[in-house]
Amino acid sequence: MLNAVVLGSAAGGGFPQWNSNAPACRRARAGDAAAVPRTQASLAVSANGRDWFVLNASPDLRLQIEATPALHPHEGLRSSPIAGVLVPGGDVDAVAGLLHLRERHRFSVYAPARVLAVIAANPIFHVLAPDCVERVELPLDRRIELAGTVGSSGIAVVAFAVPSKVPLYLETAGQDPGIAEEGDAVGLEIIDSGTGKSFFFIPGCAAMTGPLRRRLTGSELAFFDGTLWRDDEMIRLDVGNKTGRRMGHISMSGDDGAIAAFRDLGVKRRIFIHINNSNPVLLGDSPERQLAETAGWEIAYDGMEVRL
Numbered sequence: 001m002l003n004a005v006v007l008g009s010a011a012g013g014g015f016p017q018w019n020s021n022a023p024a025c026r027r028a029r030a031g032d033a034a035a036v037p038r039t040q041a042s043l044a045v046s047a048n049g050r051d052w053f054v055l056n057a058s059p060d061l062r063l064q065i066e067a068t069p070a071l072h073p074h075e076g077l078r079s080s081p082i083a084g085v086l087v088p089g090g091d092v093d094a095v096a097g098l099l100h101l102r103e104r105h106r107f108s109v110y111a112p113a114r115v116l117a118v119i120a121a122n123p124i125f126h127v128l129a130p131d132c133v134e135r136v137e138l139p140l141d142r143r144i145e146l147a148g149t150v151g152s153s154g155i156a157v158v159a160f161a162v163p164s165k166v167p168l169y170l171e172t173a174g175q176d177p178g179i180a181e182e183g184d185a186v187g188l189e190i191i192d193s194g195t196g197k198s199f200f201f202i203p204g205c206a207a208m209t210g211p212l213r214r215r216l217t218g219s220e221l222a223f224f225d226g227t228l229w230r231d232d233e234m235i236r237l238d239v240g241n242k243t244g245r246r247m248g249h250i251s252m253s254g255d256d257g258a259i260a261a262f263r264d265l266g267v268k269r270r271i272f273i274h275i276n277n278s279n280p281v282l283l284g285d286s287p288e289r290q291l292a293e294t295a296g297w298e299i300a301y302d303g304m305e306v307r308l
């Protein structure tokens with residue numbers, strides 16, 4: 001059985017975001033029960049209860065580990081149940097958490113070639129000493145088994161390209177980097193090797209495509225990009241000048257949004273994750289939250305547990 005724990009459910013910046021004084025962030029800071037704070041998107045998953053894999057190394061990873069008893073050390077003076085970290089994209093909110101794991105613990109970093117290249121190009125990641133931390137390429141569209149500390153972890157993964165863009169810090173100033181399906185960011189299918197059951201983790205995706213639709217159709221569970229409610233939300237709220245599309249994120253609402261795109265896919269459980277602090281679904285008393293839930297979606301929260 002796959003056990004998954006949502007370590008963080010917000011998009012880059014978290015909720016509240018450090019420099020946002022917008023009404024929703026103010027409500028979160030004030031302890032409003034309908035504006036629950038969230039850390040940056042990440043999931044932990046295990047099939048055997050011994051080896052855990054972190055999907056997305058968020059900048060909040062250290063606090064997320066402390067908040068999750070399954071990820072605490074259980075053996076000897078120095079240990080960790082974290083056997084691997086899967087990094088599906090090169091954005092700061094997916095890679096920065098690797099720097100928290102620099103204390104000579106043995107684990108593997110799994111990432112697609114383009115993300116491994118981004119990590120390799122930045123010497124700060126050398127703090128993950130090569131004799132301790134193996135970097136393993138996630139091939140696209142090919143299943144690989146994730147190694148456990150002793151023998152098999154019981155988990156396999158398939159990484160696949162989704163419409164995405166290069167990380168923000170690799171964009172050329174003043175130029176639209178465009179959206180491509182070349183593995184700048186990938187979706188992950190996490191498979192229980194024992195039961196064959198699987199779920200999807202797709203925290204960043206610019207659009208629904210035919211291949212993605214076919215992959216998702218009839219699946220048990222998908223965690224999916226919930227960055228924005230509407231494409232021009234940040235512009236309307238006067239908190240930014242980019243659309244969701246420009247940032248490489250599909251929106252929840254609208255004819256070309258995620259709720260509409262999933263309507264006929266027969267995905268049994270649909271959970272939005274990577275939710276931006278500008279997205280009104282974060283507020284438990286908003287009409288948008290009501291609309292998303294009525295459409296059959298759940299809104300991930302930190303500490304949410306899912307079994308499959």
Ligand code: MLT
Pocket residue numbers: 011012091092093168204247248
């Ligand atoms: C994103 O999801 O678009 C990125 O996290 C943006 C960023 O790097 O701040």
Ligand code: MN
Pocket residue numbers: 011012091093204274
């Ligand atoms: Mn992000």
